Amino acid sequence: MTTVTDLNQPTLQPAAPTGRRLSLPVLLLVIAGALALTSLVRIITGADGITNVSQMSTALQLAVPIGLAGLGGLWAERAGVVNIGLEGMMILGTWFGAWAGFQWGPWTGVLVGIIGGALGGLLHAIVTITFNVNHIVSGVAINILALGATRYLAPLAFEGHPGGSAKQSPPVDSLGHFTIPGLSDGLKSLNEHGWFLVSDLAGLLGGLVTDVSWLTLIAVALIPATWWILWRTPFGLRLRSCGENPVAAESLGVNVYKYKYLAVIISGGLAGLGGVFLSLVANPFYLEGQTSGRGYIGLAAMIFGNWMPGGLAIGAGLFGYTDSLNLRGGSANVHALLLLGALLLLAGAIWLVVRRKYVKAAITLVVGALVFAWYAGTDEVPNQVVSATPYVVTLVVLALSAQRLRMPKADGMPYRKGQGK
Structure with a gap:
């Protein structure tokens, strides 16, 4: 952690993000390479569905709740609190969002769903920060509590209403979608030509401007907003200092309890917003089991992204894309992606050879050969593989x-005020 002289000075220039990170040009080059390789696989296999506009639009919709859950985890863990309870906070968001949405309108549902998730975050903060309960235990307990609470409340709130039942809410009005007419049609037409790389890039961009929910725009905007707040403001520096060295932060006048509480409540609100997306945008109603483990996958996306918003967004997009394979031509697309996986493993083996890690390179090459043999020896993959x-x-x-x-x-470590004295 970079040392600063006074965390309370308004003119403080926050330190740059720490940790091993790819530079922006290298990251863009890696993304371009992956897209080119995907385009090559599409041409070889004829699986045009892996990069068409519909596939990308579905992937974006599935990535949003994962990304919001991951953002929630990032806020909490940057302040030093592990939040395994993201799944439970998403469940609260789905229920409260649908409950308020069918009574007072969808935008009220959005607000109430965020509050529902934030209440879960507040409970987690009280248990872990004030009472120093193990963060993992508290998170698991919140997941169980949220599931039990919504199962109890759903019959009371939804039974007797048209379309409602003990496990499902009545339908909720749509938040609305938008499409940029000229741009969307042009990109779709370009995507249908099947040209190398150009058509795949058009499919990717077309998914971003076709049938997009207003809530999706808000979710995407929260990625750079989080980066700016946490890495370019004194508030963010103080919050991150609580996750790096709370004793040092306290010695410089930071109210560690306050920042940890704020971070975990915001974390719950973001996870609740992810739940709202599921019950108001992905489906216009609450349904028991709607989150389907997306809170945990969001946590995985956060870890994949190295606790950084940009990496988290890439991870959420990757997981959303693989999830979308279930909905659109899954078997044929997953079979084509076996070839992509084999090529990526080959590239990884070459990279390991360059770094003189010969044993790892040999193992990677063997695994790549097995994946290629699977691709070459079959015409499709079982539906169970697609689901998994x-x-x-x-x-x-x-x-x-x-x-x-x-x-x-200091992520997950207990803290008591004055413990450094």
């Missing part, structure tokens, strides 16, 4: 990125 793809990708990505991760130094 998002979770398998989550595990693989975390395993491959583990060596470059750098969590906040």
Whole structure:
């Protein structure tokens, strides 16, 4: 952590983000390379669905709740509080959002859903910060409590209303979608030509301007907003100092309890907003089990992103894309992506050879050969593999990125005021 002289000075220039990170030009080059490789696989396999506009639009919709949950985890953990309770806070967001939405309108549902998630965050903050309960235990308890509470409340609130039941709310009015007519049609037409790289890029951009919810715009805007607040303001520096060295932060006049509480409540509100997205945008009603583990996948996206908003957004997009394979031509697309996986493993083996890690390179090459053999020896993959793809990708990505991760130094550690004296 960079040393500063006074965290309370308004003219303080916050320190740059710490940890091992790719520079922006290198990151853009990696993304461009991955897109080019995907385009090559599309041409070889004929699986045009892996980069068409509809696929990308669906992937964006599925990535948003994961990204919001991940943002919630980032806020909490940057202040030193592990938030395993993101799943429960999302559940609260789905229920409260739908409950208020069908009675008073969708935008009221958005606000109430955020408050519902924030209440879960407040409970987590009280238990972990004030009473120093283990963060993992508290998070798991909140997940169980949220599930039980919504199961109890749903029959009381929804039964007897048209379309409502013990496990489902009545329909909620739409928040509205928008499409940029000329741009959307042009990109869709360009995508249908099937040109190398150009059509794939058009499909990616077309998904960003076709049938987009207003809540999606808000969620996307929260990524740079989080980066700016946490890394370019004195408030963000103080908050991050609580996750790096709370004793040093306290010695410089920071109210550590206050910043931890704020971070965890904001964390719950963001996870609640992710839940609202599920019950108001992805589906216009609350449904029991609606989150389907997205809170945990959001936590994985945050870890993949090395506790940084940009990396988190890439992770959420990756997990959202693999999840979208279930909905649009999943078997054919996943079969084509086996070839992509084999090529990526080959590239990884070459990179390891360059770095003189020959044993790891050999293992990677063998795994790549097995994946290619699977692709070459089959015409499709079982539906069970398609359904499991998002979770398998989550595990693989975390395993491959583990060596470059750098969590906040005091993340999950208990803190008592004055403990450094």
